[in-house]
Amino acid sequence: MTEHFIVYERDHSWQFTHRGAITAPFKTRDDAIAAALEEARAADRHGVEVIVQDKDLQQETIWRHSGH
Numbered sequence: 001m002t003e004h005f006i007v008y009e010r011d012h013s014w015q016f017t018h019r020g021a022i023t024a025p026f027k028t029r030d031d032a033i034a035a036a037l038e039e040a041r042a043a044d045r046h047g048v049e050v051i052v053q054d055k056d057l058q059q060e061t062i063w064r065h066s067g068h
Contacts, residue, residue: 033052045065047065
């Protein structure tokens with residue numbers, strides 16, 4: 001099963017969601033990505049991904065757990 005941390009902009013601030021919980025606000029995209037990456041790495045579970053979603057709802061996976 002894959003778990004997603006999804007980073008996106010809403011109402012002029014950045015945030016990310018994971019398992020229905022929203023973590024916000026962040027002033028910049030990079031701040032939100034850094035926080036999502038930190039939480040995703042701390043989860044230390046196989047199948048965890050960090051995805052960035054742009055305003056057109058296009059998604060890019062920027063990190064996947066590579067542990068065994």
